[in-house]
Amino acid sequence: MKLEEIQAPLNLKLVTKNTNTDREIRGGYASDLLSWVMAHAKENDLWITIQSHQNIVAVASLLNLAAIIIAENANIDDNTIEKAEQENIPIYSSDKSTYEICGILYNLLSKESG
Numbered sequence: 001m002k003l004e005e006i007q008a009p010l011n012l013k014l015v016t017k018n019t020n021t022d023r024e025i026r027g028g029y030a031s032d033l034l035s036w037v038m039a040h041a042k043e044n045d046l047w048i049t050i051q052s053h054q055n056i057v058a059v060a061s062l063l064n065l066a067a068i069i070i071a072e073n074a075n076i077d078d079n080t081i082e083k084a085e086q087e088n089i090p091i092y093s094s095d096k097s098t099y100e101i102c103g104i105l106y107n108l109l110s111k112e113s114g
Contacts, residue, residue, distance in 0.1 A: 001025050001112045003090060006046070009039055010104055011067065012092035019090040022103050023066045028105045034059050041065060048101050052076040057083045057091075067091065070079055073097045 003021040007014065014021065020113045026044035033039045034052050041047060049056060052074050060068050067090040070076055076093060084091045094101055 001109060003046075006108060007092070009108055010069070010092075010094060010101060011096070012094050014090060015070075015076055015093050016084045016089070016091045019067075019085060020086050021067075023090075025066050026101060026110055027109065029065075030102050038063065046102065048098050048103065048105075050074045050098065052080055054080050054083050056080065057087055057089055059072065060084075060089045061087045065089070069094055069101055071096060071101055 003023050003025060006101045023102040024044060025044060025046050028046045028048060031049040032049050034055055039061055041063050045062060046067050047065050048069045048071055050071050052070050056068055057080060069092045071086045071094050
């Protein structure tokens with residue numbers, strides 16, 4: 001499933017401009033602890049977090065993650081958005097909780113693979 005296909009079902013707002021939303025999603029990972037994400041998330045995962053500082057972009061870039069979803073309408077720093085655009089890492093904002101996003105994403109990806 002491609003990033004652009006999950007935007008509507010998850011009611012996501014793309015906050016980065018000129019980033020690649022044509023990317024395939026392999027799976028998802030939810031955590032707010034950066035070192036945990038670095039140890040456990042996989043390439044092409046969609047990362048769900050409430051963290052919104054610049055370091056999330058560095059982690060996503062290092063792991064080659066498909067995108068980042070910032071849950072619960074957490075405020076996203078302009079410097080984070082700018083860094084994500086430079087690194088071509090899409091960042092989405094959602095008013096949903098991490099729990100809700102994970103449930104919907106799991107169902108969407110399960111339907112595709114099943």
